Amino acid sequence: MKVHITVDMEGIAGLAHEDQADMKGLDFQRMRELLTSEVQAAVEGAKEGGANKIVICDAHDTGRNLILEELDEDVVVIEGGGYELGMMTGISKGFDAAFQIGYHSMRDTHAGTIGHTYSYSCSKLRLNGTTVGESGLSAAIAGHFGVPVALVSGDLHAVREARKLLKNIVGVPTKEGVGVYACKTLTPGKACGLIRKGAKDALGRVDKLRPYVVKKPVSMEVSFVRVVMAQYCSHIPLVKRIDDRTVVYKAKDMVDAFRVFEIMQMVAHSAGADGAL
Numbered sequence: 498m499k500v501h502i503t504v505d506m507e508g509i510a511g512l513a514h515e516d517q518a519d520m521k522g523l524d525f526q527r528m529r530e531l532l533t534s535e536v537q538a539a540v541e542g543a544k545e546g547g548a549n550k551i552v553i554c555d556a557h558d559t560g561r562n563l564i565l566e567e568l569d570e571d572v573v574v575i576e577g578g579g580y581e582l583g584m585m586t587g588i589s590k591g592f593d594a595a596f597q598i599g600y601h602s603m604r605d606t607h608a609g610t611i612g613h614t615y616s617y618s619c620s621k622l623r624l625n626g627t628t629v630g631e632s633g634l635s636a637a638i639a640g641h642f643g644v645p646v647a648l649v650s651g652d653l654h655a656v657r658e659a660r661k662l663l664k665n666i667v668g669v670p671t672k673e674g675v676g677v678y679a680c681k682t683l684t685p686g687k688a689c690g691l692i693r694k695g696a697k698d699a700l701g702r703v704d705k706l707r708p709y710v711v712k713k714p715v716s717m718e719v720s721f722v723r724v725v726m727a728q729y730c731s732h733i734p735l736v737k738r739i740d741d742r743t744v745v746y747k748a749k750d751m752v753d754a755f756r757v758f759e760i761m762q763m764v765a766h767s768a769g770a771d772g773a774l
């Protein structure tokens with residue numbers, strides 16, 4: 498069985514503040530150890546469940562978080578930034594299942610720890626009218642290639658978010674967000690044990706899973722935290738502004754949608770840096 502694992506950081510056990518997920522932060526080295534342990538637990542569980550090929554996408558921030566020497570030797574890891582499919586780089590037709598590790602809730606989730614949607618500029622992402630966070634976006638890209646999500650681990654609020662969209666997945670909450678910068682967390686050892694078991698169980702029910710397929714063409718609505726971000730994004734060809742903070746793009750499929758979404762994040766980031774308003 499072939500498994501793709503996308504790895505974020507804000508949803509791992511023990512992490513409560515964005516400083517801890519920042520490469521320059523004092524706690525980052527410790528957090529990447531914990532992150533790597535959770536990924537290695539998923540690898541071990543996947544193998545127990547029958548996986549013989551595992552591709553891991555190191556997808557948080559710079560894409561340089563995992564401690565590679567602590568992972569099993571036979572996995573393939575995608576490292577670095579500017580990936581063609583963002584957090585889902587490495588996915589293609591032929592994978593049996595996709596895992597999401599270290600995932601967090603979407604922006605504006607009540608009590609979700611560091612809830613955000615891809616960047617701190619984006620306030621809401623809708624695909625054909627359905628609001629999705631990073632879990633849903635990654636699931637939609639996997640779905641484009643016919644691959645179902647089997648396992649989601651991270652903040653309880655991210656697991657709940659995933660369950661609303663994806664049927665029959667195994668969800669492993671590593672903590673419960675109780676505020677933007679607070680969580681009730683499992684210890685790392687406990688979280689890793691549950692992830693390992695969850696990964697094995699998830700591959701045992703692959704037959705019951707369906708890919709999350711967003712119907713083509715995809716109407717992608719993106720709202721931003723500031724008006725200036727929507728204003729600048731509306732200058733991207735074929736992108737239309739529909740209200741003060743929201744733009745829409747009609748994409749031919751999810752890959753097209755994702756590429757334009759990424760460009761929007763870069764434009765919004767520059768717009769945000771342009772002034773105080």
Ligand SMILES: [Zn+2]
Nearest residue numbers: 505507615631
């Ligand atoms: Zn994220």
